[in-house]
Amino acid sequence: MTTEEIMQAALDMVGFRGVPPDSGIFVPGRGIRRVLAGIALGPAEFWLARELKCDAALAHHPPPGLPTFSAILDRHVDQMVAAGVPEDEAVRAVSSLKEGYDLAFLVGNYDHVPSVARALGLPYLNIHNPLDELGRRRMDAAVQARLAERGPAARVQDVVDALLTLPEFARARTRPRVLVGSPDNPAGRTVVSHGAGTNGRYPVAAAYFSHGVSTLVYIHAEQSTLDRLRQEGRGNLVVAGHAASDACGICPFLDELESRGLEVVRISGL
Helix, strand or coil, rough: CCHHHHHHHHHHHHHHCCCCCCCCCEEECCCCCCEEEEHHHHHHHHHHHCCCCCCCCEEECCCCCCCCHHHHHHHHHHHHHHCCHHHHHHHHHHHHHHHHHHHHHHCCCHHHHHHHHHCCCCCCCEHHHHHHHHHHHHHHHHHHHHHHHHHHEEHHHHHHHHCCHHHHHHHHCCCEEEEECCCCCCCEEEEEECCCCCCCCHHHHHHHHHCCEEEEEEECHHHHHHHHHHHHCCCCCCCCCCCHHHHHHHHHHHHHHCCCEEEEEEEECC
């Protein structure tokens, strides 16, 4: 396979027409038969790829300081509007988050990781949003099916239980946790907020809770977000766990690559 064919396979799985701004091919390559894959890869893992006689490195997370990363955060706006948040309010909720990542680019050594791959002559790409979107769809399907089955009796614990039906969560060392609200609270309208670069922190969660969403699923959350939501008594927040949530999208994709004859060496959370 080529790096372009690997990327296209991911895009096809979610129906994307182009490469999103948090993903990219940094060192193109052809004739790839064996690939090292992990949630996060860097210079040390590139050396390991060479030791293991891999033809390419396939990361989920983009290299630090990726200049285009903040643009993917607009996916939050799309998801919020679909859930009933007014567009202008959704844009405001995301704006400070985008500014923070733009400022990080100004101080980051954005070419550090790609430059090592180039020096080694190692084909290197990362695929982030397409696989997060695949994981989000699987997580949401599991949650919505459980809530529909339970009907008006559905509780926040049902959201946790639904996630645990997915093998990536069932075998993870972490477990989804209700960190704001209570497992015994009615689940109400529930949204899985994932596949938009990173979690939306307090402003995005508050916007959802202000517009009819009772239970929100993040894959991770900062202490400051939890403290503020708890103090204000805003909704129910389920934190699913970062590595398990990422694997929920990555693992089916790697299975697809293997079905096409590619040998995949899995490390870094996979």
